[in-house]
Amino acid sequence: MKKLQIKVFTALFAVMALFLASCSGTQKGTFEVGKGTFLLNGKPFVVKAAEVHYPRIPQPYWEQRILSCKALGMNTLCLYVFWNLHEQQEGQFDFTGNNDLAAFCRLAQKHGMYVIVRPGPYVCAEWEMGGLPWWLLKKEDVQLRSQDPYYMERVKIFMNEVGKQLADLQITRGGNIIMVQVENEFGSYGIDKPYVSAIRDIVKEAGFTDVPLFQCDWSSNFTNNALDDLLWTVNFGTGANIDEQFKKLKELRPETPLMCSEFWSGWFDHWGRKHETRDAATMVSGIKDMLDRNISFSLYMTHGGTTFGWWGGANNPSYSAMCSSYDYDAPISEAGWTTPKYFQLRDLLQRYLPAGEKLPEPPVPFPVIEIHAITDWSVAPLFENLPEAKETEDIKPMEYFDQGWGTILYSTVLKENISGVLHIDEVHDWAQVFADGKLLGRLDRRKGEFELKLPSTLKKGTRLDILVEAMGRVNFDKSIHDRKGITNKVEVISGKKSTELKGWNVYNLPPFYEFVSAKDYKKGEPVDGPAYYRATFNLEKTGDTFFNMNTWGKGMVWVNGHALGRFWEIGPQQTLYMPGCWLKEGENEIIVLDLKGPSETSIPGLKEPILDMLRENAPETHRENGQNLNLSGETVVHKGTFTQSNGWQNVKFANTVNGRYFCLNAISNYDGNNIASIAELDVLDKNGKPVSREKWKIVYADSEETRSGNRTADKVYDLQESTFWQTVDNTSFPHQIVIDLGDTYEVSGFRMLPRAEKEVPGVIKDYTVYVKGTNFKY
Structure with missing residues (x-):
C-alpha cells in the first residue's frame, strides 16, 4: 500500500512539474537526427527556417520581424552570432540592447x-571581416581561421561567452535552440580538418x-572538411538543380536528413554595381521541390534588414565593398514590409500545413x-577639427594605431622637392591626396588605383596629406587578412629613382558618435572637401523614413546617436533607412560626415527607398567602344x-604553357x-592546383549581360558559385x-563551373584556349 501511495505521489508530482513547465514556457524537448528526417520530440519534422540577423534589425522591431516570419509559414529562425559586434575591443564583451541575442531567441x-544558431567564429554574411574582430x-603574423595559437585562444574565449548566453536555451533545457553550426x-576557404575538428570541440566545450x-x-566542396560526427548540409541559390546539389551527399549518407542551410532568396548590393534582384517564381519553385522531397531549408535571407554603421563587408577579388542596405531582395523588405515575393511564398507554405491549420x-x-x-547646417571642416597626432617614421596600417574602423589621415612635410608618380602600397580603401590643403586626386581600391601622377613638382616644406577611408574589411576567402589605411609604404617614383616618404603624423578619425559630435560646429557654407x-x-x-542622400558625396550619417550607415553618390543605394523607433517627437539631431563634399546640403525623408540609382561613371562592361x-x-x-x-569540369592540357x-x-x-555562361573559372598551375585569383583582372569580354542583372565577366572569379x-x-x-592572371604561371589546364540550374543554361559546348605572356591584340 505504501509503495502504491509513493507511485501515485510520484506520478502526480511529474504531471504537476510538466504543467508548471508548460505554463512557464520552459518545457523540455528533444531534436534529433533520424533516419531520413529530423525528429522533434520523436516525431518527423521539416525545418522551414527564416534567416534573420538581430543586429540588422532595431531591437524594438525584433518582434514584428519574427511575427512576419511566422506568418510567412516558417517554423524556425536561423541566425549568425557576430563575434566582432560583441567583442569590439579585446576582452570587452557586450550582449546588451541590440546585441542581446539571448533576448532575441526568447522572443x-x-x-x-x-x-538555429550559427556562432562561427567566422560567419561571412557580407559583414565586416566575416564577423572576425579587427584587433586580431x-x-x-596572425593566421585567421587556422590553428594559430593566439587565434584559437581568442576563439575559445569568445565561444565560451556565447555559451553563457545561449547554452541553456537548447531545447533539452527548456529553450528553443534545435541545432548549432x-x-x-570552410570548404570555400581551405582544407583543414584538424582546424574544423578543433572548432567543433570548442563549440561543445562552450555547452x-x-x-x-x-x-x-x-555541394562542390563539402567533402573537403566533412567530419564524421557532424550533420552535413548544403548551401545553394534559387534556380539550382535540387537533385544535383544533394547527389553526392545522398551517395555518402543515404539515410541522412537533407537540408539546404542557405537557400539564397536574392543577393547583396555592392557600391558602384547594379542593384541585385532574383525572380520570385524561381525561388518558390525551388522551395516546393525541396518540400516535395522532405528536404529542410533555411531561406537566406527571409529578411535582410540593414547593415547599420560601419559593419558592411567587402568581396575580393576584385575588391568591392557592400552597400548599407541589406534588403537582399528578400520576401520581407529592409523596412519590414511584406512584398509580392512574400505572398507568393506564403501561398506555397500554406499548402504544406496540416489539414485544417491556417x-x-x-x-x-x-x-x-x-x-x-x-537644409540648415552647422559645419566643422575635417582638417580644422583633427584630434591629437601620433608620430611614426614609417607608414603603418590603421590597426597599428589601435583603430578599427573609420578614416585615417597620414600627414608629412616634404623634406625635399618631389615630382613624378606618387605610389601608395596599398590604399585600403578610398584615398584623397592633398598638397597644402589642395586636392591632387583620389584613389579607389575597387579600381586597383594605387598611383597618382603629380601635376607638378611639390616643393620642400609642402604638407602632404593622405586621407584614407576604410570601406569594410573583406569577408570572404584569404583576403579577410585585410588591414586598413595604408598597408606598407608611400614612395615617389621619378624615372628609375624611388624615394620612400618618411616621418608621418597620423590622425585617427573613428566612426563613433562620441567622436563626430565633439566637433567645433559653426554656421556656414558647405565645404569643398571633407567636413x-x-x-x-x-x-x-x-515613423520610418528614408533619408535621401543623393546630393551628397561620400561618407556616413548619425541620427540621435545611431550610426545609420554609409552613403556614396555612385549608388546604387541613394537612401538610408531611418527606423522610426530611433526618432522622437520634438527635436532630433543629424550629423553627416562627407569626405568628398556635397553638391547640395539637403536631406529629405522619403516614404520609399532608392536602391537602384547607379551613377558610376566607369563602364559597366569590360570592352571599349569598337x-x-x-x-x-x-x-x-x-x-x-x-x-x-x-558541377566542375576539369581540363588538362597536353603540355604546360607559360603565360x-x-x-x-x-x-x-x-x-x-x-548565350554563353560561366559561374566560376580556375586556372591550374604545373601541379594541377588553382593559381591565386587575388590579382586577376578581366582584360576583355566580348559580351556581358547588364540589363537583366549584374552578369559581368568578373563573376567567373568572385568566389561565388551563385553568380x-x-x-x-x-x-x-x-x-x-x-x-590577366597578375603573374606569369606555368599553366597545365583549367576548370570551369557552369550555372547551377537543372537545364544548365548557356553551358559552352565547343571552345578553344589561348595562353600568352603578353596581352592579345585588339
Missing part, C-alpha cells in the same frame, strides 16, 4: 519559433552538447512618414568540348542560341573572355 520562443590583425563554409551540430558548405495574418507594418528637407555637418529637425510624429579581340595568328594551346551537366594572359574562346553552346558571367542574347558566337 522567438514566445511566438513558438525554434532557433594587430598581431602581424560549426564554423561556416552546446544537447542538440545536433552541423557544418554547411557547397497561417496567422502578417503583423501590421510600422508607419512611414515624410520629412521636409533638412562634418550637424543639424536639428523637429517632428510632430515619428574594341574587338583579334585571335588571328595566335596559337591554340587546347581545344575541346564541355559536357552538358552541372600571364588566359583567353577562353567559346565557339558554341548546347542550347542553340547566342555568373553571361553574354547578351543578341550577340552571336564566338564569345571570348581574356583574364
Whole structure:
C-alpha cells in the first residue's frame, strides 16, 4: 500500500512539474537526427527556417520581424552570432540592447519559433571581416581561421561567452535552440580538418552538447572538411538543380536528413554595381521541390534588414565593398514590409500545413512618414577639427594605431622637392591626396588605383596629406587578412629613382558618435572637401523614413546617436533607412560626415527607398567602344568540348604553357542560341592546383549581360558559385573572355563551373584556349 501511495505521489508530482513547465514556457524537448528526417520530440519534422540577423534589425522591431516570419509559414529562425559586434575591443564583451541575442531567441520562443544558431567564429554574411574582430590583425603574423595559437585562444574565449548566453536555451533545457553550426563554409576557404575538428570541440566545450551540430558548405566542396560526427548540409541559390546539389551527399549518407542551410532568396548590393534582384517564381519553385522531397531549408535571407554603421563587408577579388542596405531582395523588405515575393511564398507554405491549420495574418507594418528637407547646417571642416597626432617614421596600417574602423589621415612635410608618380602600397580603401590643403586626386581600391601622377613638382616644406577611408574589411576567402589605411609604404617614383616618404603624423578619425559630435560646429557654407555637418529637425510624429542622400558625396550619417550607415553618390543605394523607433517627437539631431563634399546640403525623408540609382561613371562592361579581340595568328594551346551537366569540369592540357594572359574562346553552346555562361573559372598551375585569383583582372569580354542583372565577366572569379558571367542574347558566337592572371604561371589546364540550374543554361559546348605572356591584340 505504501509503495502504491509513493507511485501515485510520484506520478502526480511529474504531471504537476510538466504543467508548471508548460505554463512557464520552459518545457523540455528533444531534436534529433533520424533516419531520413529530423525528429522533434520523436516525431518527423521539416525545418522551414527564416534567416534573420538581430543586429540588422532595431531591437524594438525584433518582434514584428519574427511575427512576419511566422506568418510567412516558417517554423524556425536561423541566425549568425557576430563575434566582432560583441567583442569590439579585446576582452570587452557586450550582449546588451541590440546585441542581446539571448533576448532575441526568447522572443522567438514566445511566438513558438525554434532557433538555429550559427556562432562561427567566422560567419561571412557580407559583414565586416566575416564577423572576425579587427584587433586580431594587430598581431602581424596572425593566421585567421587556422590553428594559430593566439587565434584559437581568442576563439575559445569568445565561444565560451556565447555559451553563457545561449547554452541553456537548447531545447533539452527548456529553450528553443534545435541545432548549432560549426564554423561556416570552410570548404570555400581551405582544407583543414584538424582546424574544423578543433572548432567543433570548442563549440561543445562552450555547452552546446544537447542538440545536433552541423557544418554547411557547397555541394562542390563539402567533402573537403566533412567530419564524421557532424550533420552535413548544403548551401545553394534559387534556380539550382535540387537533385544535383544533394547527389553526392545522398551517395555518402543515404539515410541522412537533407537540408539546404542557405537557400539564397536574392543577393547583396555592392557600391558602384547594379542593384541585385532574383525572380520570385524561381525561388518558390525551388522551395516546393525541396518540400516535395522532405528536404529542410533555411531561406537566406527571409529578411535582410540593414547593415547599420560601419559593419558592411567587402568581396575580393576584385575588391568591392557592400552597400548599407541589406534588403537582399528578400520576401520581407529592409523596412519590414511584406512584398509580392512574400505572398507568393506564403501561398506555397500554406499548402504544406496540416489539414485544417491556417497561417496567422502578417503583423501590421510600422508607419512611414515624410520629412521636409533638412537644409540648415552647422559645419566643422575635417582638417580644422583633427584630434591629437601620433608620430611614426614609417607608414603603418590603421590597426597599428589601435583603430578599427573609420578614416585615417597620414600627414608629412616634404623634406625635399618631389615630382613624378606618387605610389601608395596599398590604399585600403578610398584615398584623397592633398598638397597644402589642395586636392591632387583620389584613389579607389575597387579600381586597383594605387598611383597618382603629380601635376607638378611639390616643393620642400609642402604638407602632404593622405586621407584614407576604410570601406569594410573583406569577408570572404584569404583576403579577410585585410588591414586598413595604408598597408606598407608611400614612395615617389621619378624615372628609375624611388624615394620612400618618411616621418608621418597620423590622425585617427573613428566612426563613433562620441567622436563626430565633439566637433567645433559653426554656421556656414558647405565645404569643398571633407567636413562634418550637424543639424536639428523637429517632428510632430515619428515613423520610418528614408533619408535621401543623393546630393551628397561620400561618407556616413548619425541620427540621435545611431550610426545609420554609409552613403556614396555612385549608388546604387541613394537612401538610408531611418527606423522610426530611433526618432522622437520634438527635436532630433543629424550629423553627416562627407569626405568628398556635397553638391547640395539637403536631406529629405522619403516614404520609399532608392536602391537602384547607379551613377558610376566607369563602364559597366569590360570592352571599349569598337574594341574587338583579334585571335588571328595566335596559337591554340587546347581545344575541346564541355559536357552538358552541372558541377566542375576539369581540363588538362597536353603540355604546360607559360603565360600571364588566359583567353577562353567559346565557339558554341548546347542550347542553340547566342548565350554563353560561366559561374566560376580556375586556372591550374604545373601541379594541377588553382593559381591565386587575388590579382586577376578581366582584360576583355566580348559580351556581358547588364540589363537583366549584374552578369559581368568578373563573376567567373568572385568566389561565388551563385553568380555568373553571361553574354547578351543578341550577340552571336564566338564569345571570348581574356583574364590577366597578375603573374606569369606555368599553366597545365583549367576548370570551369557552369550555372547551377537543372537545364544548365548557356553551358559552352565547343571552345578553344589561348595562353600568352603578353596581352592579345585588339
